[in-house]
Amino acid sequence: ATESVRASEPIAAAERPAPPPEIVLLPKLPVPPFDAIVAAELEPLADPATDLWSRIVAGYGVPEIEGPLVEKWEQWYSERPDYVGRMVDRSRRYLYHIVTEVQARHMPLDIALLPMVESAFNPGALSVSRASGIWQFMPATGKHFGLAQNFWFDSRRDVIAATDKALDYLEKLYADFGDWQLALAAYNWGEGNVAKAIARNQARGLPTDYENLAMPDETRNYLPKLQAIKNIVRDPEKYGLALADLPDAPYFAVVKTSRKIDIQIAADLAEMPLEEFMALNPQHNRPVIAGADEHTILLPIDRAEVFAAKLALHDQPLVSWQAYRLRNGDTLPQIAAKYGL
Numbered sequence: 001a002t003e004s005v006r007a008s009e010p011i012a013a014a015e016r017p018a019p020p021p022e023i024v025l026l027p028k029l030p031v032p033p034f035d036a037i038v039a040a041e042l043e044p045l046a047d048p049a050t051d052l053w054s055r056i057v058a059g060y061g062v063p064e065i066e067g068p069l070v071e072k073w074e075q076w077y078s079e080r081p082d083y084v085g086r087m088v089d090r091s092r093r094y095l096y097h098i099v100t101e102v103q104a105r106h107m108p109l110d111i112a113l114l115p116m117v118e119s120a121f122n123p124g125a126l127s128v129s130r131a132s133g134i135w136q137f138m139p140a141t142g143k144h145f146g147l148a149q150n151f152w153f154d155s156r157r158d159v160i161a162a163t164d165k166a167l168d169y170l171e172k173l174y175a176d177f178g179d180w181q182l183a184l185a186a187y188n189w190g191e192g193n194v195a196k197a198i199a200r201n202q203a204r205g206l207p208t209d210y211e212n213l214a215m216p217d218e219t220r221n222y223l224p225k226l227q228a229i230k231n232i233v234r235d236p237e238k239y240g241l242a243l244a245d246l247p248d249a250p251y252f253a254v255v256k257t258s259r260k261i262d263i264q265i266a267a268d269l270a271e272m273p274l275e276e277f278m279a280l281n282p283q284h285n286r287p288v289i290a291g292a293d294e295h296t297i298l299l300p301i302d303r304a305e306v307f308a309a310k311l312a313l314h315d316q317p318l319v320s321w322q323a324y325r326l327r328n329g330d331t332l333p334q335i336a337a338k339y340g341l
Helices: 034-039 052-058 068-078 081-104 109-118 139-144 159-177 180-189 191-203 222-234 263-269 274-280 301-313 332-338
Strands: 002-006 022-025 252-257 295-300 321-325
Touching: 052 081, 052 109, 052 222, 068 081, 068 222, 081 109, 081 159, 081 274, 109 159, 109 222, 139 159, 159 180, 159 191, 159 295, 180 191, 180 222, 252 301, 263 274, 263 301, 274 295, 295 301
Parallel strands: none
Antiparallel strands: 002 321, 022 252, 252 295
C-alpha cells in the first residue's frame, strides 16, 4: 500500500532550477516573429459563428432519428432545466476544445455533444462499472488507448488526453462499421457486441442498421438521448429551455512544467479557487501534481500568464507532500512519529 502524507514542515525536495513554464494556447498555431506580424498583410477572416452552439449545429452530421424514445428524452431534459443548466455550465470549460478537435478530424460536430450523454460534462463522473471522466472510459479501454491510471493520476479524467483518445476510438469504430450510428452504439456497448449483433442479423437475412439490431436498453436509448440533446441545442425555446451563451473562443490555455507542485499552491499562484482549478485538472488523485516528467496544467486564459509569472518568481518549496511506501514491520504510529504527524 502507498499512502500520501503531509509533513509538519514543508519537505523541500532537491529541485534544480527549472526553465520557465511553457504556455501554449489552444488551438496550437504557428506564431511568426513580432516584426513579421506587424509587416504582414493579413487576409480577411471569415465571419465567425454567432456562438459555439451555432457552430456545432451547423456541423451536425450523425444521421437524425425520430420516434418515441427521442420524444421521451426531449421531455426528460425539458422537465429538468436546472440539470440542463448545470450541464451547460460545466461544458463551457471544455466544449470549445472538443469542437475544435472534432472539426480538425473532419468528424460530425454533434460528436462534441456526446459527453452530455456520457457524463453531463462532469469531469469527476465515475459509473458503477468504473467508467471515468467526461468520456467515461472503462479502465481496460483507457489502458488500451494509452491513458495511464496510477497512484498519482488517472488520465481518463484528463480533458485533453481523454478527448484525444475518445476521438481516436470513435474514428476506429467508424472505420470498422462505416456508419456513425453503429459507431456510437459500439462506443456504448462495445464493438464486439455490435459486431455479433450484426452477424446474427446477417445470418437471419435481416437488416443490419442500428434500428434493426437487438441491443440492451441502455444502448437502445443512447442515440435517442444524443438526438434529444441535438434538438434542444438546435432550438432550446421549443422545449422551454434557455441555454447560456458559449463564446466561440478558447476557454483555457495549457501550461507545461516539469516541477512538482501542490495543487493548492498551483491554484493560489493562478489566483483562482481550488474548485475551479480542479474542474480543469481533475486527473490528479493526490493533493500534489506529480508522477510524470512533465506536467500539463489547464488554466483559464486570463490566469495562465499570472501563473507562469508567479511560478518563475516563487522561491518557496512548491511541494509539501511526499509519498511513503510501507515496508514490512512499519506501523502507522511509527510513520506518524517519523514525519511529525
